[in-house]
Amino acid sequence: MGIELKNITKRFGDTLALNNINLNFDQPKIYGLLGNNGAGKTTMLNIISNRIFPDSGEVIVDDEQALDNDCALNKIFMLSEKNLYPDGMKVERAFEEAANFYQNFQMDQALEMAKQFGLKTRKKINTLSTGYTSIFKLIVALNVNTPYLLLDEPVLGLDAQHRDLFYKLLLEKYANNPQTIIISTHLIAEVASLIEHTIIIREGKILRDMPSEELLSGGYTISGPASLVNEYIIGKQVITQNTLGGLKTACIAGQPDPVPLPENLELGKLNLQDYFIQLMNKEDSDHE
C-alpha cells in the first residue's frame, strides 16, 4: 500500500524536469519534499495527481495504476499553488463541492476551522487575499480525509500566527487520522519537526530519500572561534562551513570524536535546513 513512482521521466522542452524517478510513499507518514526552485517538486506532485502526464514511467496508488483511474485519484487530494476553483465560486460552495466528491469530508470541522482562521465563507474565492486563498485550500485539504494528501507550498502568503495554527491543526489531524502527507515547501525550518521522512530533489534527480532522523544523524555541527574550528576539522569530512566575523560553524559528516572538545567549541545537532543548504552548496560546487 502506498504511492509508488516507477521510472518517471518528464521533459518540458529542453528542460529535464524529472529524470527517471523511483520513489515510494508509504502509509501513513509525513514526507518532506525539499528542493530548490525548479527542482521538479511540483512536477512530481502534478504527475502523481494526474494533472500532467509523464513522458515515461508510471504511478501506482495502492497497487492500482493511477493513470485516469478515478478510484486511485480519489484517494489523493492535492493542494497546489494554482487555484483550480471557478472564479465566481464562494468558499461555502467549494466546501459543498468537496463534500460532494469526498464522502468523508467533515463539513462541521471545515466551518469551525474557517472560524478559527477568520475566513469568511460567504466570500468568493477569487476575491480572497493570497493568504486567505491558502487558508481556504488548507481547510479543504485538512477535511477531505483522503489517504494521501499532497501539499505544495501550503503556507504561501500565510502570516506567522496562521502558519502556527495550520501546523497545529495538521498534527492534530494526523494524530487522529493518520494519513500519508507529502509537504513540498521552501520553509524547511518550520516543517522540520513535522517531517518523518525527507526527500531532497535537485534538477529532477533524487539526492536523498531517507528518514529525517537517519539523515540528520549522519552529521553534526561544530561552532566556535574560527581558528579552533579550523583546527578541529582537519582530517574530517566537512560538508560545509560558514564564517561570520571571528566565529565559524562547520557541518561535519559522521559522528563526533569521543574525546572531550577543546574549550570554546560547541557541538550541535545537524538541522534539516542547514543540512539542505549545505547539500545544495556542495552540489553547486560539484557542478562548478
Add this chain to the structure above:
Amino acid sequence: MNKHYLVPAFKSSFRGVLKSSLVFVAIMIAFIIINIVIAGIAANNMASAKTTISYFEFAAMVMVFVLGICCIREDARLLIQHGVGRTTTFVTEILIALATALLLTIAGEIILGLTQLATQNIGNIEVPLAYQIYSQQYGIASFSDYLLSAALMIPTYLMVFLLGMLISMIFYRLPKPWKIVVAIGLPVLCFIVIPFVGSYASGDWLITAIVYPLRLLVKFCAAGPGNCVVAALAFSVIFGICSWLLFRKAPIK
C-alpha cells in the same frame, strides 16, 4: 471511468450550466414578450398574417456554443481538483451537452408554442425553425411540427455545444504564439484571403472547392429533417472524437 464518480461530477458541473440556461431562458422570455407587444402594435397596419422564425433557437445556439467553450476548461479544473480522471470528466461533459440540448429544446418548444398562441391573433405568427424549413404548409405549426422541431434541435444544440468544446480545446492545447496566429489567421483566411484569391483565381476553383462540399451538405440536409438530424449527429461525433483526442492528455494545472 467509474460510474460512482460520474454522478457527483455531473451534479457539480451541471449546476452552473443549469443556472446559465435558466437566466438565458428568462431573458429570452422577456425579449419575446417585448416582441409580441411590438408585433401587436404593428399588426394594426398589416393587411394579412405573416410568419416569422422565432429568434429563440438562433440565440440558444449562440448560448450553447458559448457554454461549450467555457464548460470544459472550468469543469476539468474543478474535477481534477476533486480526483476525477479525464475519461469521467469527458463523459460528464458529453452528458452536460445532452442535458443542455434537452433542456433548451424543451424550454424552447414550450416558449415557441406559447408565443405562437399569443401571436396568431395579431397577424405575426412565430414558428419554429424546423417548421419554416421543412413544412409545406403556411401558418400555424401543429403539435407534431413542434415534436419535429424538438427532434431536430436536440442534435443541433449537441453539435454546436461540441463545436464550442472543440474550439476551446484547440485553443487550450495550442502554444501561445499559435493561439494568436489562429485567432487572427482564421478570420483573415476565411473572409479576406479566400474570397480575394477566389475572385481572381481562374474558374474560381478555390471557392468552388470550398463551396461545393457545403452545397452538398445543405442539399443533403434540405432533403428532409431526418437527414439534418443525421448530419448534426455525425458532426457531433466528429467534434466529440477530436475534442477527446485533445483533452485526454491535456495538462490541467
